[in-house]
Amino acid sequence: MPEPSRLWGxxxxxxxxxxxxxxDLQITIPDNSFTVIVGxxxxxxxxxxxxxxxxxxxxxxxxxLDGRLxxxxxxxxxxxxxxxxxxxxIAPDGITVADLVARGRYPHQKFLKQWSRADEKVINEAMExxxxxxxxxxxxxxxxxxxxxxxxxxxxxxQQTPLLLLDEPTTYLDIxxxxxxxxxxxxxxxxxxxxxxxxxxxxxxxxxxxTHLIAxxxxxxxxxxxPADIVTEELVEEVFGMPVRVIPDPETGTPLVxxxxxxxxxxxxxxAGGAQWGAAEGEEARSx
Amino acid sequence: xxxxPARSGTSPGAPAAGAxxxxxxxxxxxxxxxxxxxxxxSFAVRPRTAAVYGALLAAxxxxxxxxxxxxxxxxPLPRVLWALAGQGERLDLFFVRDVRLPRAWVAVLVGAxxxxxGGVFQSISRNPLGSxxxxxxxxxxxxxxxxxxxxxxxxxxxxxxxxxxxxxxTAVLVYLLALKQGVQGYRLVLVGIGIxxxxxxxxxxxxxxxxxxxxxxxxxxxxxxxxxxxxxxVIAVASAMAVLLPVILALGPRLRLMEMGEQAARxxxxxxxxxxxxxxxxxxxxxGAAIAVSGPxxxxxxxxxxxxxxxxxxxxxxLFGAALMGALLLAAADLAAQHALAPTQLPxxxxxxxxxGSYLVxxxxxxxRTGHA
Numbered sequence: 001m002p003e004p005s006r007l008w009g010x011x012x013x014x015x016x017x018x019x020x021x022x023x024d025l026q027i028t029i030p031d032n033s034f035t036v037i038v039g040x041x042x043x044x045x046x047x048x049x050x051x052x053x054x055x056x057x058x059x060x061x062x063x064x065l066d067g068r069l070x071x072x073x074x075x076x077x078x079x080x081x082x083x084x085x086x087x088x089x090i091a092p093d094g095i096t097v098a099d100l101v102a103r104g105r106y107p108h109q110k111f112l113k114q115w116s117r118a119d120e121k122v123i124n125e126a127m128e129x130x131x132x133x134x135x136x137x138x139x140x141x142x143x144x145x146x147x148x149x150x151x152x153x154x155x156x157x158x159q160q161t162p163l164l165l166l167d168e169p170t171t172y173l174d175i176x177x178x179x180x181x182x183x184x185x186x187x188x189x190x191x192x193x194x195x196x197x198x199x200x201x202x203x204x205x206x207x208x209x210x211t212h213l214i215a216x217x218x219x220x221x222x223x224x225x226x227p228a229d230i231v232t233e234e235l236v237e238e239v240f241g242m243p244v245r246v247i248p249d250p251e252t253g254t255p256l257v258x259x260x261x262x263x264x265x266x267x268x269x270x271x272a273g274g275a276q277w278g279a280a281e282g283e284e285a286r287s288x
Numbered sequence: 289x290x291x292x293p294a295r296s297g298t299s300p301g302a303p304a305a306g307a308x309x310x311x312x313x314x315x316x317x318x319x320x321x322x323x324x325x326x327x328x329x330s331f332a333v334r335p336r337t338a339a340v341y342g343a344l345l346a347a348x349x350x351x352x353x354x355x356x357x358x359x360x361x362x363x364p365l366p367r368v369l370w371a372l373a374g375q376g377e378r379l380d381l382f383f384v385r386d387v388r389l390p391r392a393w394v395a396v397l398v399g400a401x402x403x404x405x406g407g408v409f410q411s412i413s414r415n416p417l418g419s420x421x422x423x424x425x426x427x428x429x430x431x432x433x434x435x436x437x438x439x440x441x442x443x444x445x446x447x448x449x450x451x452x453x454x455x456x457x458t459a460v461l462v463y464l465l466a467l468k469q470g471v472q473g474y475r476l477v478l479v480g481i482g483i484x485x486x487x488x489x490x491x492x493x494x495x496x497x498x499x500x501x502x503x504x505x506x507x508x509x510x511x512x513x514x515x516x517x518x519x520x521x522v523i524a525v526a527s528a529m530a531v532l533l534p535v536i537l538a539l540g541p542r543l544r545l546m547e548m549g550e551q552a553a554r555x556x557x558x559x560x561x562x563x564x565x566x567x568x569x570x571x572x573x574x575x576g577a578a579i580a581v582s583g584p585x586x587x588x589x590x591x592x593x594x595x596x597x598x599x600x601x602x603x604x605x606x607l608f609g610a611a612l613m614g615a616l617l618l619a620a621a622d623l624a625a626q627h628a629l630a631p632t633q634l635p636x637x638x639x640x641x642x643x644x645g646s647y648l649v650x651x652x653x654x655x656x657r658t659g660h661a
């Protein structure tokens with residue numbers, strides 16, 4: 001049987017202790033995609049990412065990586081094929097940016113050959129790609145949240161895995177740094193042919209950046225595909241239980257999800273302009 | 289062998305360790321690449337770390353030499369060297385080779401063992417207060433030893449075995465109780481403190497039921513002393529170190545990655561659970577071997593890893609450095625214990641407790657000031 005892709009899971013039942021999060025999940029990460037997993041809190045999106053990155057062993061079913069069961073590889077071998085940016089990591093006290101990034105070389109290091117000039121080259125490139133080369137000698141604990149996230153990304157890039165899993169990489173960042181990190185991901189995907197899988201909270205970010213969207217609800221996949229094809233008002237209402245309008249993003253043309261002003265109070269308070277805009281668009285949507 | 293600068297320059301804010309090289313202010317790692325055998329072996333070496341380790345070795349050698357020389361019967365250093373070579377007066381030979389040399393070796397080996405073990409516990413618990421003292425190991429070992437002294441009326445060998453069994457059993461118990469999808473640092477420390485308190489209560493109860501002479505023996509053991517150290521003790525600790533130290537040092541890189549969090553470490557290919565269990569068992573066994581010959585000497589395990597880390601400015605627990613620092617601390621403390629109030633000989637545990645208490649106040653103050661506690 002041909003493998004559907006480099007990374008896929010079949011019949012996954014995912015559980016912590018006794019509480020089952022997902023049952024009989026089929027999941028395929030298309031090669032060379034920027035896949036984004038979205039869904040409400042506790043829908044199992046982070047759990048799925050943990051299973052795909054072998055942090056969580058499925059109770060039943062299996063995750064396949066490059067044609068073999070992910071559990072059948074030695075753990076360093078997996079780390080040479082698949083990189084993971086966890087939701088929160090701890091930078092050791094007093095570590096410099098370059099030294100932290102250098103830790104990404106661990107899966108390539110051998111007992112007698114712990115560090116070489118080839119490693120130097122790789123970490124320089126990783127810092128260059130994430131724009132932190134100028135910070136190389138700085139202490140990580142002196143950096144801003146956005147800079148720090150770039151440093152962690154550089155560490156994962158230094159692993160040299162063309163497959164990257166990112167668990168909520170934009171959490172705790174302000175809007176500018178969120179876009180920064182996402183643009184960086186888009187660049188890796190587009191210019192360097194990385195396959196990316198990210199869990200994101202913001203539906204509009206997901207619609208804008210994803211080439212493949214997986215919407216999850218209650219531990220199962222509600223819809224998946226190109227965001228332009230699948231993100232509809234019905235789907236968002238079904239998944240998030242919230243009435244929305246979906247309009248084209250004026251900047252990119254991708255779907256833009258706007259929550260409905262329930263009760264209309266905000267439009268009224270915002271004055272005539274807001275109300276008119278709302279009314280006009282509303283009529284348009286109804287007549288469409 | 290060649291030493292090449294790891295990077296082409298120095299950035300502002302880089303530690304002073306790397307010598308500035310031409311090339312402009314980009315990309316500095318505080319390490320240089322050490323290449324041996326035509327590049328088949330190559331390592332990153334930090335000049336500052338290497339310098340601190342060298343200084344610790346030299347200081348330990350100096351303390352070692354002094355402790356062979358001074359005492360009620362002081363022997364000048366040249367005669368010490370002659371005696372080591374098997375030459376000289378019979379009295380010199382007796383004091384140097386049969387009395388002072390084994391004691392100095394025990395101090396260095398026990399200190400190194402406690403230092404490394406402390407580094408492992410602090411790394412796993414991600415807490416500067418994690419140590420065999422605080423996670424219950426010492427409570428277990430001293431309860432085991434006191435039980436053997438009081439209940440079985442055992443010999444020193446049996447007391448040692450009792451201490452080891454008690455200590456390792458307690459460490460396993462604390463680990464299992466702290467286990468919940470991996471071990472959380474604070475959980476380990478809290479469970480350890482609780483178990484330690486319970487065991488100390490058991491130990492104190494046993495002592496209240498004891499005869500006075502037995503209670504005295506138990507008490508002397510509990511303070512920790514190197515007074516009875518002979519070649520038998522040296523061989524016992526040295527063989528435990530020979531087996532366990534390479535195991536622990538080989539786990540060092542993995543432990544340092546685990547300090548970044550379990551997921552980050554596993555993402556880099558570190559088998560976290562296996563590493564935790566192996567490291568805890570090896571460190572417990574090493575502590576057990578050390579405590580068995582010397583009694584539970586306080587604070588070396590707590591202080592050595594932190595002190596060397598601050599001095600060498602390493603990014604994570606430096607296990608080899610902790611061994612060097614532990615050896616120096618205990619050798620120096622034992623020298624002070626023997627001669628500070630001469631002719632009265634203090635148990636070395638009293639001296640390390642005084643040093644360690646001040647150290648603990650300093651750590652707590654620092655943690656409080658930086659807002660970690």
